[in-house]
Amino acid sequence: MSNNVGIIGYGTYIPRYRIKKEEYIKTWGHFSGKIEEKSVIGYDEDVITMAVEAGYNAIHNSRINKNDLKLIAIGSVSSPYNVKSMASEVAMALGLPMDILLLDFTESEKAGTTALSTGIDIIENKGGYGLIIGSDAPLATPGDSLEHVQAAAAAAIVIGNNNKSIAEIVGKKTANIEYISDRFKRNGTKMMKDLEIAPYSNYAYNNTIKKTVNDLTDELKIKLNEFDHVYIQGHDSRQPTRIFKQLNKNKIYLDTLRIIGDTGAASALLGLNAILYYKAKENDRILIVSYGSGAGSDALGIKVNRKQDKINEIPTIDQYINRKEYINYEKYLKFKELIDLD
Amino acid sequence: MAHVSIPKYWKALPQKYRLVAGKCSNCGELNFPPTTLCKKCGQENTQKHIELKGKGTVYTYTIIGRGGAPPEFAKMQKKCGPYAIAIVELEEGLKINVQLTDCDPFKDVNIGMKVSAVFRRIYEQENVIRYGLKFRPIIE
Numbered sequence: 001m002s003n004n005v006g007i008i009g010y011g012t013y014i015p016r017y018r019i020k021k022e023e024y025i026k027t028w029g030h031f032s033g034k035i036e037e038k039s040v041i042g043y044d045e046d047v048i049t050m051a052v053e054a055g056y057n058a059i060h061n062s063r064i065n066k067n068d069l070k071l072i073a074i075g076s077v078s079s080p081y082n083v084k085s086m087a088s089e090v091a092m093a094l095g096l097p098m099d100i101l102l103l104d105f106t107e108s109e110k111a112g113t114t115a116l117s118t119g120i121d122i123i124e125n126k127g128g129y130g131l132i133i134g135s136d137a138p139l140a141t142p143g144d145s146l147e148h149v150q151a152a153a154a155a156a157i158v159i160g161n162n163n164k165s166i167a168e169i170v171g172k173k174t175a176n177i178e179y180i181s182d183r184f185k186r187n188g189t190k191m192m193k194d195l196e197i198a199p200y201s202n203y204a205y206n207n208t209i210k211k212t213v214n215d216l217t218d219e220l221k222i223k224l225n226e227f228d229h230v231y232i233q234g235h236d237s238r239q240p241t242r243i244f245k246q247l248n249k250n251k252i253y254l255d256t257l258r259i260i261g262d263t264g265a266a267s268a269l270l271g272l273n274a275i276l277y278y279k280a281k282e283n284d285r286i287l288i289v290s291y292g293s294g295a296g297s298d299a300l301g302i303k304v305n306r307k308q309d310k311i312n313e314i315p316t317i318d319q320y321i322n323r324k325e326y327i328n329y330e331k332y333l334k335f336k337e338l339i340d341l342d
Numbered sequence: 343m344a345h346v347s348i349p350k351y352w353k354a355l356p357q358k359y360r361l362v363a364g365k366c367s368n369c370g371e372l373n374f375p376p377t378t379l380c381k382k383c384g385q386e387n388t389q390k391h392i393e394l395k396g397k398g399t400v401y402t403y404t405i406i407g408r409g410g411a412p413p414e415f416a417k418m419q420k421k422c423g424p425y426a427i428a429i430v431e432l433e434e435g436l437k438i439n440v441q442l443t444d445c446d447p448f449k450d451v452n453i454g455m456k457v458s459a460v461f462r463r464i465y466e467q468e469n470v471i472r473y474g475l476k477f478r479p480i481i482e
Contacts, residue, residue, distance in 0.1 A: 016444045043422050044443055044462040049473065052461040080471055089473065093359045093461050095393060313397070313458075315481040323481055334421040 005120045006165025008064060008129060009308055010273045011057025013050045013154040014260060014320035015041050023329045024148055033149035033236040038261025040327060041137040041152035043335050047076045048086050050154035050266075051135035052093045058131065058156035059094065060314050069096055069158075070128035073103035073119045075111030075265040077185070077192070078137045090133070108292025109138065109183075110233070111265040112155070117172055117298050119159055129160040136264030138192055142338055146183070146194040149236050151261025155269035166308050167276065167286070171220045171301040175212035179204040183293035194293075201293075205234075206243055208297040209289055213244075216287075216299040227301075228284040229253055231271030233291045235262045253279065259321065265292075270317075272302070277317045280304040344412060351472060358474040361396055361459065363436070364389030374436050394434050396459030396475070401437055403428035405447045414465040415441075426451045430477055444478040456480045 017040040021031040041050070051074055059066050072087045079086050087102035103118065105111040112134025119130040135154035140147040162168050182201045185192045194201075209232065217224055224230075224244060230251050232240035237254045256263075256274045263270055268290035275286055286302040310316065315323075333339050356362035357375045364376025366389050371382035376389050403426050411419040419425065426447035431437050443462055445451055457477040464474040 042444065043418060044464070044476065046463060046471070048471075049461050049463060092355060093473065095356075095360050095362075319481050337421075339421075 004162055005124050005159050005169055006162040006305075007167040007169065007276075007302070008158040008160045008165055009058055009062030010155070010157045010276055011054050011059070011061050011314065012156070012270065012273050012317040012320055013054040013057065013135075014317070015039050015045060015050070015152050016323055016325050017042060017327050017335065018324045019327055019329065019332050021148075023332070027329045028143060031148055032145035033261075034238045035149055035236050035258050035261050037259060037326075038149060038151035039153055039263075040332055040335055045137075045152075046080050047078045047135040047137055047154070048080065048089050050137070050152065051076075051086065051090045051133045051156070054135065054154035054156035055090055055094055055131055055133050057314050058133075058158050060311055061308055062129070062158040064129050064158060064160070066095065067097050068129050069100055069131050070126050071101035071103060071119060071122055071130045072096060072133070073105065073115035073130065074133045074135060075105040075113070075115040076134070076136045077106055077109055077111060077264050078139065079104070079106060082187075086135075096131075105265075108294045108296060109136070109264045109267070110290040110292030110296050110298060112136075112267065112269045113288070113290035113298035113300065114296075116157065116159075116269065116300070117174060120169060120172065123159055127161070129158055132157045132159060132269070134263075134266035134269040136266045138262070138264040139190065139336065140192045140194060142333070144194060145196060146192065146235065149262040151263050153260055153263040153266045153270050155266050155273045157269060157272070166304070166306050167280070168303045168305065169300060170303050171216055172298065173212050173215040173219065174296065174298045175208050175215065176296040177204070177208050177211065179208075179293075179295045181294055204293070204295045205239060205291060208295045209243060209291055209299075212297040212299040213287070213289060216301055220301050222285070222301070224287075225251075226285065227251060227287040229275045229279050230287045230289070231268065231275060232289045233267040233271070268298075273317055276304070276308065280307065282306055344414060346467065346472075348468065348470065356391070359461065361394035361475065362391050363394050363434070365392050372434055372436055374438070394432055394436070396432075397480070398430040398432040398457060398477070400442075400451065400453055400455045400457060401429040401431040402453060403442070403451055414467065418465070424448070428457075428477065430457055441476045442478065443476040450479060
């Protein structure tokens with residue numbers, strides 16, 4: 001990689017509502033996830049509205065002219081449409097130029113980093129800026145273990161030439177190994193399915209992630225422990241902490257998983273936003289690893305140049321995390337349209 | 343259900359999605375939505391399109407309870423309870439009629455409250471999601 005592309009700015013969106021694991025325990029008798037609470041998408045929200053707010057924040061934090069954007073790439077497994085672009089609606093809402101390249105990625109819960117990785121390659125050749133958004137609110141059948149941790153958020157990044165970047169993207173690798181799906185959603189159905197074959201799922205997770213991370217550390221000639229902050233996408237905080245025994249556990253960033261939950265295709269970019277906001281210092285090295293069932297994983301190596309300046313009118317990730325309204329399980333069912341009125 | 347055709351809705355997308363107004367280059371008046379003739383000086387084709395910032399304060403409001411919602415909002419009212427409708431005075435001086443979201447209409451809303459525009463699902467018609475702007479309390 002010629003290291004020409006970096007992160008110009010980032011922006012986040014997290015819905016206002018939260019549900020605590022105790023609400024699940026009251027209803028189901030147990031809670032199958034190692035998280036404390038999770039975000040819940042509001043009734044008048046979807047992945048498109050969340051993407052618009054995260055994208056707006058990222059553009060403003062980047063202090064770029066939005067007419068210089070050359071592409072918008074969105075990753076999500078929860079588009080409200082099967083046929084119709086998410087990116088098109090978001091571009092209209094943000095007032096982006098009409099010759100912009102629109103990319104939707106929906107292949108798995110790693111779609112957010114697929115968008116980022118593809119965007120990097122295109123901007124490297126084309127110049128200008130790219131707006132990358134992971135926005136998701138995945139949904140499985142209530143009562144399935146998978147559903148307990150499923151949450152909602154969006155995270156956006158503006159990429160562009162490195163000479164103005166707050167962080168450099170120093171390397172990226174992908175690994176795609178077919179594991180006939182342990183997690184999928186059939187056409188015409190609303191719910192994601194997980195066959196819950198734990199040993200198989202764990203094998204797919206570990207094998208795919210280890211492959212992409214090893215490829216990246218080999219290319220960058222760096223040891224895993226030399227990264228200062230690591231984010232590994234997972235359903236809850238157990239998966240990321242189990243995988244690399246040799247990695248200093250304090251370096252694994254888990255906060256967004258523990259308090260926001262599994263945000264699907266937004267997960268990896270949300271983790272990156274949180275590390276850049278809360279943790280990163282000049283010259284810190286960050287490893288971001290995504291995972292999508294099926295199975296695929298992207299690993300990105302990032303070197304920090306500086307913190308992003310705060311713009312007063314743009315809420316930070318910390319403000320979104322602290323803005324919360326707890327709801328009970330009944331309201332949760334209504335918001336998620338799991339009780340049908342017609 | 344009050345029917346707004348897709349072509350009519352589409353025509354107003356710049357206003358519904360990001361508050362595009364027409365600023366008259368002759369007298370400086372803001373026209374929302376933009377018009378052919380400026381509503382203040384009457385000059386023709388003098389308006390430059392600008393995006394309003396979407397920040398303002400609640401000028402007045404009312405709360406819509408059970409049975410009071412127009413048909414396109416009845417389902418939302420049933421699921422989420424009463425909601426507030428407000429006249430918001432924008433920083434640019436215009437007043438617009440909006441729905442408030444992300445707040446409890448009884449506990450959180452008051453006249454003079456600072457609000458900002460957010461892109462949300464407004465309702466569905468003909469199986470198409472109609473998006474647009476609502477306002478919510480500013481995040482501090």
